[in-house]
Amino acid sequence: QVQLQESGPGLMKPSETLSLTCTVSGDSMSIYYWTWIRQPAGKGLEWIGRIYSSGSTNYNPSLKSRVTLSLDTSKNQFSLKLTSVTAADTAVYYCARALWEGGWFDPWGQGTLVTVSS
Amino acid sequence: QSALTQPASVSGSPGQSITISCTGTSSDVGSYNYVSWYQKHPGKAPKLMIYDVSNRPSGVSNRFSGSKSGNTASLTISGLQAEDEADYYCCSYTSSTTLVFGGGTKLTVL
Numbered sequence: 001q002v003q004l005q006e007s008g009p010g011l012m013k014p015s016e017t018l019s020l021t022c023t024v025s026g027d028s029m030s031i032y033y034w035t036w037i038r039q040p041a042g043k044g045l046e047w048i049g050r051i052y053s054s055g056s057t058n059y060n061p062s063l064k065s066r067v068t069l070s071l072d073t074s075k076n077q078f079s080l081k082l083t084s085v086t087a088a089d090t091a092v093y094y095c096a097r098a099l100w101e102g103g104w105f106d107p108w109g110q111g112t113l114v115t116v117s118s
Numbered sequence: 119q120s121a122l123t124q125p126a127s128v129s130g131s132p133g134q135s136i137t138i139s140c141t142g143t144s145s146d147v148g149s150y151n152y153v154s155w156y157q158k159h160p161g162k163a164p165k166l167m168i169y170d171v172s173n174r175p176s177g178v179s180n181r182f183s184g185s186k187s188g189n190t191a192s193l194t195i196s197g198l199q200a201e202d203e204a205d206y207y208c209c210s211y212t213s214s215t216t217l218v219f220g221g222g223t224k225l226t227v228l
Binding site for chain 1: 215
C-alpha cells in the first residue's frame with residue numbers, strides 16, 4: 001500500500017525559505033496529483049497546492065506568490081518551497097495524494113511540524 | 119478563496135445521530151459533486167470518511183453518510199460511538215480548480 005512521509009527542518013527563523021519533501025513508497029507517482037495541506041495550531045486545514053505527475057501545478061491564491069511545488073519521480077519525491085516565512089506559517093504540514101485535480105485526499109502523510117520563531 | 123462554513127461544534131450522546139453542515143457557494147459546493155469529509159483525531163493525520171458527496175471508502179463504517187443540497191453538504195453520523203469524537207472537515211473542489219476546506223467541526227460524544 002502507498003505510504004507518504006514528510007521531512008523538513010522543524011524550526012526556522014522569520015524570512016527564511018521553508019523546504020519540505022514528501023517521499024512516496026509503495027506506488028508510482030504517475031497519474032496522480034500530489035498535494036500539500038497545512039494546519040496551524042488550533043486552526044483548520046488549509047490546502048496549499050498540488051502538482052501533477054506531469055509537473056503542472058496549481059496553488060492556493062493566498063499563498064501563490066510564495067509557494068513552489070516540484071517533483072522528482074526518479075526519487076519518488078515531491079517538494080514544497082515557501083519563501084519569506086513568518087510566524088503565521090507555523091503549522092503541521094501534510095502531504096497527500098489525489099486521483100484527480102478535484103479528488104479526495106488519500107492517503108496522507110503523518111505530518112511534520114514546522115515552527116517559525118526568532 | 120473563502121473557507122467553507124461549518125459549525126464550530128456539535129455534540130450527541132452515544133447511539134444518537136448528528137449532522138454536520140458545510141456551506142459553500144455556487145462556485146464550489148453548489149456546482150460540483152466533489153465534496154469530501156475527513157475525520158481528524160489530535161496528533162493524527164486526517165482520515166478520509168466520505169468522497170464525492172456521498173461515497174464511503176472501503177473500511178469506513180456505514181454509520182457515516184454524506185449528502186448535498188444546493189450550496190450545503192452534510193455529514194451524518196448515526197449510532198454515535200465514543201471513538202467518533204474528533205474534528206471533522208469538509209473539502210470542496212472550486213471553479214478556480216483549487217480545493218477549499220471548511221473551518222472544521224469539533225464533535226463531542228457526551
